[in-house]
Amino acid sequence: MKMIEMLVKVFTFFRDGFTQMTVGRTLWKIIFIKFFVMFAVLEVFFFPNYLETNFETDKQRGDYVLEQLTRTSATN
């Protein structure tokens, strides 16, 4: 019971805090826009993870990187 009361108090604390915000509203809007732009636009279209996208397993990724580290030795 005490646990529930505590959770309700915490919920009310955050709810009241968020509803009474003034500058905070604008800041949250900025934060959400930023996250949207980053994760839905920049990451998807401009910054794909190269190894995650091109290889399926860690073994393949490790082999690829090892290949990159040793591809120069023949010409050195």
Place this chain on the structure above:
Amino acid sequence: MIDVDPSLVNWSRAQFAFTAMFHWIFVPLTLGLSVLCAFFELIYLKTGNEEWKRITRFWMTLFAINFACGIATGIILEFQFGTNWSNYSWMVGDIFAAPLAIEGLFAFFIEAGFFAVMFFGWNRVSKGFHCFSTCMVAVGSNLSAVWILIANAWMQNPVGMLFNADSARFEMNNFAEVVFNPVAIAKFTHTSSSCFVVGATFVIAVSCWYLIKKRHVDMARKSIVVASVFGLVSSFFVAFTGDESAYVIGQKQPMKLAAIEGLYKGERGAGLVVFGIVNDKKVAGDAQDAFLFEVTIPQALSVLANRELGSFVPGIDDLVYGNAEENIMGVNTKMEKGKLAVADLTAFKQAKKDKDADAAEEALARFNVNEEFLGYGYLDTPEEAVPPVSLVFNSFHLMVVVGTFLPLIFGAFLFFSLKGTLMEKRWLLPVGIFSSVLAMLAQQAGWVTAEVGRQPWAIQGLMPVKIATTNLSATAVQVSFTAFAVVFSLLLIAEVSIMLKAIAAGPEGHRK
């Protein structure tokens, strides 16, 4: 020869540098202002004077705006690791996972808990608990920076790890060595104290603007006293930790120190260049003078680098070509060992492919002998190990000059505030506003010194940037660079305008 397009490496570096410098506009202010907010609230708690509460809440509002502006600007760096620096991010994944996870946990618990109390908790929790929460936000923000700086320090001085040739990864084998890396300790103490200085100059700058406009005069004067004391103490700590930082660089990254000082020929009792004009045409190994003009303090560089008068400080030529007399191995020798390491790693890979366990074991044993020189195996010439001397020298000296002036500015503000004549010294108020720009400039110059000074290395001695980069087309990086630059420039305009509006509105204009 390495078959990586140099323009790809340069674009990837430029993009990372631009993002990191953008991120670092907000971080120092967050770290510095959080501590100042805690001080303002401690004064309120001690005095019970409602004016201090009003002051605290105003600076907290500006802190929140800066915090919101800075949020997620560092995430782009992580995107770039995966896209532009995939070889590097794969190899360091095991080392960076722990510090970055701890940093994430710190951020989560602070932001979800104490941060909420700091902003939503006025009149809802006790004064003492509210003040404790504000202090915890300050402590937590600074501690979360520790972990990022530990990761950065590992790149400057890789310790506490082994290279796993099977998985092509560096694996952590000693967490304590990574955490207590001397470079990390020097970097954190120097960086955090310089962030405090930035926070102090910001408070002074905004307050000076109010004094010029004759608005919120009492709040501005009180804020200036607190900020100038805090700034003055922090400035001395910056100087002290800067000295330690230079010592650690001298021990762990002598090439960086040589570039910082434009020192080509090593010497005993080396002098410290206070002011100099670097000869841009000078290259390692030639007979030209390093400076067109310079003023030095005799012996000071030897003391800075080794804590010993008359001690030898290696120059760029000693480090590139070696100096048998001083027992310094040159880059040319290290390159030979590095090329053996690369060849043995290749043999290991081939033996694994051929399923020849004995040959693989032998190749690995040979590789381990020269493993520490691996990165040198990828250099084409010994001179490639030299960072851009002019840029490193100038950025370092810019940082030092600004760092020398700031305590004088803090001292002047404190002196005239205590004397009660600050309002009569109208000339000082624009200086106060400008001090914030100077402090930010010094921060950026410091990071340019640290990061350009360790070129060509992504990981000191083990991995040059041209091996760390993903083999993409330079055009792909140029496109993502442009997209990022456009989006972030627009966001920066929006965010700065919110900050300026909040400052213009003053303490009455905001609550949360």
